[in-house]
Amino acid sequence: MSDDGSGGAPHRDEISEVEAEADAQLPGRDHGLARPADLDRSSETVPRDDTSGDVIGVGPAPNHRRGRQRFLIVYLRVTLIGAFLIGVAELLLPTETQDEAGVVMVAVLIAAPLGRIVWLLVRWLRIGDWRFALVGAVLLGVVATGLIVR
Amino acid sequence: MVDLPIALLIGLSFVTALIGTLGGLGGAILLVPVLVLLGVEPQFAAPLGILSVAAGSLAAAPRHLDDGVVHHRLGVTLEIAATAGAVAGAAVGGLISSTVLSRTLAVVALLAAISGVRRRGLRNLPRAEFSLEEPGEWPGTLSGAYRLSPTEIVPYAAKRVPTALAAMLVSGVISGLAGIGGGFIKTPAMNQIMTVPVRVAAATSTFTVGITAAASLLVFSGQGRIDYRAGAAIIVGGVLGGSVGARFGRSLHPDLTRRLLTVMLVIISVILVVTG
Numbered sequence: 304m305s306d307d308g309s310g311g312a313p314h315r316d317e318i319s320e321v322e323a324e325a326d327a328q329l330p331g332r333d334h335g336l337a338r339p340a341d342l343d344r345s346s347e348t349v350p351r352d353d354t355s356g357d358v359i360g361v362g363p364a365p366n367h368r369r370g371r372q373r374f375l376i377v378y379l380r381v382t383l384i385g386a387f388l389i390g391v392a393e394l395l396l397p398t399e400t401q402d403e404a405g406v407v408m409v410a411v412l413i414a415a416p417l418g419r420i421v422w423l424l425v426r427w428l429r430i431g432d433w434r435f436a437l438v439g440a441v442l443l444g445v446v447a448t449g450l451i452v453r
Numbered sequence: 454m455v456d457l458p459i460a461l462l463i464g465l466s467f468v469t470a471l472i473g474t475l476g477g478l479g480g481a482i483l484l485v486p487v488l489v490l491l492g493v494e495p496q497f498a499a500p501l502g503i504l505s506v507a508a509g510s511l512a513a514a515p516r517h518l519d520d521g522v523v524h525h526r527l528g529v530t531l532e533i534a535a536t537a538g539a540v541a542g543a544a545v546g547g548l549i550s551s552t553v554l555s556r557t558l559a560v561v562a563l564l565a566a567i568s569g570v571r572r573r574g575l576r577n578l579p580r581a582e583f584s585l586e587e588p589g590e591w592p593g594t595l596s597g598a599y600r601l602s603p604t605e606i607v608p609y610a611a612k613r614v615p616t617a618l619a620a621m622l623v624s625g626v627i628s629g630l631a632g633i634g635g636g637f638i639k640t641p642a643m644n645q646i647m648t649v650p651v652r653v654a655a656a657t658s659t660f661t662v663g664i665t666a667a668a669s670l671l672v673f674s675g676q677g678r679i680d681y682r683a684g685a686a687i688i689v690g691g692v693l694g695g696s697v698g699a700r701f702g703r704s705l706h707p708d709l710t711r712r713l714l715t716v717m718l719v720i721i722s723v724i725l726v727v728t729g
Contacts, residue, residue: 372518379514386508387692393685394459405681406674408688412507413670416663419514423525432593435526442529445536446664449671452544 375422382415417446454497455683457488462683466505466690467697472714473509474698479662480691481505481633482565483714486558486721495554497680499546499632500673503666504684505691506634510663512695517656522599524590527611527649528657532664534618535635538625539665543672546630554630559725561631566718568637570711577650579605599653611647620646621661629669634662 386408393404424439455462465487466480473480485502489495517523546554583598583606590597595611611617620642624635636658643654673679 376515376518379511379518383508383511383515383692386511386688390685390688390692393681394689402681405679405685408685409504409670409674409679409681412504412511412688413667415507415511416660416667419660420529420664423529430592432526434593435529438526438533439529442533442536442664445533445540446668446671448537449540449543449668450675452540452672453547453675 375419378418378422379415382411382418386411386415417443454678454680455488455493455501457491457493457683459682459686462686463690466687467694470505470509470691470694471698472717474695475701475714479506479509479634479636480694481509482562482637483717483721484687484691485632486562486718486725489555489558490721490724495551495558495631496547496678499543499554499630500670500679501683501687502632503628503669503673504679504687506628506632506662507666507670508688508691509634509695510659510666512692513656513659513699514663516699517659520656521589522653522656523660524595524597524611524649524653524657525660526590527595527643527647528661528664530595530614531617531621531639531643532661535621535625535628535639535661535665536668538622538627539629539669540625540672542626542629542631543669543676544629547676547678555725557627558631559722561627561633562718562722562725565633565637566715566722568641570715577607577609577648579607583608595647597653599650607650609648609650609653611643611649613646617642617646625665628662628665629672632669635665636662 389404389408389411393401393408396404420439420443424436424443427433427436427439466484469484469487470480473483481502484505485495485498488498488501493501514523579601584604586598586606586608588598588600588606595614596609598606598608601607620638624638624642627633627638628635636655639658639661640651640654643649643657644651647654649657670679
């Protein structure tokens with residue numbers, strides 16, 4: 304991983320308030336990854352101010368990521384409700400069955416973020432983002448060391 | 454292991470999650486020191502704090518995903534160091550004395566208080582040429598964009614990854630040792646070291662503390678340090694307190710709540726050092 308997080312490519316985009324110099328280069332371009340907005344800009348269908356050249360009167364583009372992450376949102380809501388209900392059951396159940404409910408509750412809380420990483424890993428593999436799929440797999444490996452460390 | 458009444462644990466968890474959510478530091482940073490002050494051994498208070506962190510991260514996740522402000526690639530990358538640190542911290546935490554753990558907790562509470570006071574955050578600016586950009590992370594990079602207003606898009610690119618990884622390792626060790634989330638280190642590190650916008654940094658940090666907590670919980674359960682009944686009380690109170698905090702958070706002034714939380718953390722850390 305390079306120092307600037309852009310995969311070894313030269314970093315040409317300074318964005319923070321301190322370094323807000325205008326630069327037409329986009330970080331993502333160095334990886335040959337076309338994004339929808341890049342295509343929009345190249346076709347120059349955007350209305351611009353005649354004098355300043357600034358984009359005018361343009362509303363927000365639809366956020367397609369929301370739809371894609373809908374499954375993840377539902378999954379996380381269900382696991383939260385599940386953990387909460389198991390917690391309530393743990394408090395109400397007779398003493399002899401309490402520990403089993405507690406183990407399930409902790410297992411749900413451990414599984415929730417790990418399931419999210421697996422989901423991301425599969426998505427990144429599907430779109431050919433091998434580098435970050437590998438990073439996700441390494442992370443799961445590091446988490447798994449928690450099973451053998453005492 | 455934990456001899457406090459269940460109703461008290463639910464109440465404590467509710468109040469600390471409520472204050473923690475309003476103050477933006479999370480509930481565990483307040484919960485764990487209070488549990489230790491009430492006589493719970495730090496070795497058993499830490500897993501309860503981590504359960505509260507795991508539930509808090511899970512509760513906040515859907516809203517952050519809906520807002521499109523979580524940078525998963527950044528979170529997963531940084532979390533390798535944080536998780537390694539958390540596993541090491543949780544393993545070592547079972548071996549060192551209660552006094553050392555108490556004092557560690559006091560220092561951590563003081564650091565969190567300082568972080569709460571100093572919270573400023575770099576402001577990233579919207580760029581007109583990105584106004585058609587789809588907000589979210591950009592595939593294959595640690596860069597992205599988020600929506601500041603309906604027509605303003607702020608692009609950003611994470612920098613100084615190795616330095617940030619070192620900060621994440623430290624936050625992971627502290628998290629595993631003391632049973633707190635470590636967001637008070639992670640969010641400023643992402644914002645001020647990597648120049649990631651504070652909103653993205655906070656949401657990504659909330660995502661990552663859940664992974665750190667999962668790794669720590671694996672170690673704690675192997676060590677037999679989790680009191681499941683107390684843990685259930687913490688989860689129930691924490692989820693309710695966090696929900697109420699999130700619902701009413703916008704009607705309260707965040708700076709005032711943060712100052713209140715800071716004062717409480719300073720008092721708690723002083724008591725922990727004195728009684729340690």
